[in-house]
Amino acid sequence: MSSLDLNKVRTGEVNPDIISTISHELRTPLSIIREFISLVYDEVPGPINDRQRVCLESALRNCDRQATLINNILDASKSDFNRLPYNRRRTNIKLLIDEIVGDYSLKFEKKSQLLSLEYEESLPDVLCAPDQITQVLLNLLSNARRYTPEGGRITIKAHSNQEYVTVHVIDEGIGIGQDQLSRIYEIFVRINSTQANATRGSGLGLAISKDLIEQNGGEIHVKSKPGEGSDFYVTIPVYNKRVQYEAALLDHARPIIASGKPLSLVLVRFRMSENIRSRDREVKLRELSEGIKETLQNNIISSTDRVLSTDTEDIIAIVLETDRAGSKAAADRLIRALCDKYDYISRFASSQHSYTSNTCTWPELKRLIRAAERKLKSKDKAFMEVHNGRQQDSIS
Numbered sequence: 001m002s003s004l005d006l007n008k009v010r011t012g013e014v015n016p017d018i019i020s021t022i023s024h025e026l027r028t029p030l031s032i033i034r035e036f037i038s039l040v041y042d043e044v045p046g047p048i049n050d051r052q053r054v055c056l057e058s059a060l061r062n063c064d065r066q067a068t069l070i071n072n073i074l075d076a077s078k079s080d081f082n083r084l085p086y087n088r089r090r091t092n093i094k095l096l097i098d099e100i101v102g103d104y105s106l107k108f109e110k111k112s113q114l115l116s117l118e119y120e121e122s123l124p125d126v127l128c129a130p131d132q133i134t135q136v137l138l139n140l141l142s143n144a145r146r147y148t149p150e151g152g153r154i155t156i157k158a159h160s161n162q163e164y165v166t167v168h169v170i171d172e173g174i175g176i177g178q179d180q181l182s183r184i185y186e187i188f189v190r191i192n193s194t195q196a197n198a199t200r201g202s203g204l205g206l207a208i209s210k211d212l213i214e215q216n217g218g219e220i221h222v223k224s225k226p227g228e229g230s231d232f233y234v235t236i237p238v239y240n241k242r243v244q245y246e247a248a249l250l251d252h253a254r255p256i257i258a259s260g261k262p263l264s265l266v267l268v269r270f271r272m273s274e275n276i277r278s279r280d281r282e283v284k285l286r287e288l289s290e291g292i293k294e295t296l297q298n299n300i301i302s303s304t305d306r307v308l309s310t311d312t313e314d315i316i317a318i319v320l321e322t323d324r325a326g327s328k329a330a331a332d333r334l335i336r337a338l339c340d341k342y343d344y345i346s347r348f349a350s351s352q353h354s355y356t357s358n359t360c361t362w363p364e365l366k367r368l369i370r371a372a373e374r375k376l377k378s379k380d381k382a383f384m385e386v387h388n389g390r391q392q393d394s395i396s
């Protein structure tokens with residue numbers, strides 16, 4: 001059984017503040033203990049013999065191990081902290097991998113392991129929190145190094161398709177049995193084999209990596225065979241308008257959902273009068289988007305309501321902290337106010353989709369967006385027409 005479950009942190013059953021307080025309390029004395037051991041080890045107070053040296057080395061190693069464990073627990077509580085902003089940004093993944101490899105290559109040399117890189121020349125930029133992706137890749141590399149014997153080869157491969165860049169960390173190490181594969185992402189789970197037990201570890205690295213990669217809109221997978229090696233690979237979304245929209249929606253929705261309140265997504269598609277020239281359309285759309293923000297502020301439902309740009313220029317998304325009925329009423333009010341205000345709106349369609357759960361992941365948010373888009377598509381066929389600010393049904 002795991003004693004710390006990321007889901008429990010997420011849903012508030014385990015209070016992350018307690019975790020971070022305890023972790024900090026543990027870290028401070030530990031670093032003092034380490035400092036004194038290291039003073040003795042460096043023979044500052046006086047000479048030590050070889051047997052004492054071995055004992056001190058073991059003490060130092062275990063201090064470091066404990067520090068890693070504490071940091072991992074802190075990361076686990078922070079990684080999905082609903083209030084923390086994610087510093088997602090457009091990232092050159094090739095540079096990021098080069099940096100990691102540069103910092104890490106000495107460790108491979110120590111074990112006479114060969115680290116090789118194979119990536120597509122023109123990898124697209126990704127949208128991610130670079131620190132978090134670095135942490136995931138470092139975890140995978142550290143595992144590959146620890147579970148691969150001296151002289152083995154480790155390969156990093158990266159390739160892309162339209163949606164994702166995929167990064168593989170492939171080793172020729174001990175591998176993992178099929179029956180164990182589904183358990184390796186559980187917190188504090190270490191696979192029970194003599195070889196794995198011979199290496200130090202906490203069973204936290206993969207649980208944290210999975211959480212971090214999913215919070216960045218990607219996935220983690222593994223293919224492995226005992227005695228042949230493992231291929232751990234992660235996907236990271238390619239930077240584009242769609243992914244930015246999903247990330248913005250996720251960041252906005254997470255605290256609402258975590259506080260147990262209902263969340264609704266309203267999509268509105270506007271059509272403008274034929275007599276608006278195409279070069280004016282973009283300006284008008286921007287004006288409309290600003291108009292919605294202003295109208296929302298005037299008809300404020302909750303201070304957390306927000307207007308987002310989608311990847312389709314004439315669709316505007318509105319996130320409301322309300323349930324289905326509330327979002328319908330709010331959308332009607334909003335559209336009426338907008339049609340009165342902007343006489344160039346000739347037709348519109350809108351759809352609402354509500355979400356009630358107290359956890360929220362990127363894939364769930366994707367489903368919410370898709371459901372709202374499907375509804376909008378079906379309603380698009382039956383636009384509402386606007387005549388002098390008044391609405392009439394119309395089938396197109």
Ligand code: ADP
Pocket residue numbers: 139143144147171173174175176184189190191192196200201202203204205206207230
């Ligand atoms: P640990 O700190 O124990 O390595 P992880 O969460 O990183 O914790 O990994 C969980 C378990 O998965 C490990 O104990 C190990 O048995 C197995 N594992 C992870 N990576 C590899 C790998 N590259 N090769 C073989 N086994 C691995």
